Amino acid sequence: MKKVPFLRLRPVILSLIVMTFLAAAWLPTGTFLPGERTNKPQLFLAIDGAAPSQAAEDILFDVQQRIESRHEWRMVEAAAPYAWSLQVQVEEGEQLQIKGVLTSPQSVDGRAAQEQRFNIQGPYDAVGALPEQFVKVLIDLVENAEKHSASL
Incomplete structure (x- = not known):
């Protein structure tokens, strides 16, 4: 009986076909918008x-x-309409001020984006602590808004 070389390659070919199907199933189909592809909040910093x-x-x-x-x-x-937008500005005067304007993403149900303004200020001696406090306030605002929108 003569051996056919194709039959020896049959398991390799079958495994390549299965791997191709798995790769195709894993790839995104393109029906999701960029904001829907992740559960993490997306943020644009200006x-x-x-x-x-x-x-x-x-x-x-x-x-x-x-x-x-x-x-x-x-x-x-x-x-982008699906991402949070943060505008940061530093002003100097008697005290140092970090001003932030946080705009929420546009919701799917047609509600307009909401804007939150917050301000962290302190003496020039506290320069190292001001950015930390600013980011803490930002985290609280985003997390509370995300929890509130998830509960609706």
């Missing part, structure tokens, strides 16, 4: 205006690094 001093520039950098290091958020490159 720094407003030029920093008036080196201390303000350092604060903005610290805030940006703290926000980008959060593992429970996904950062997006551009503002």
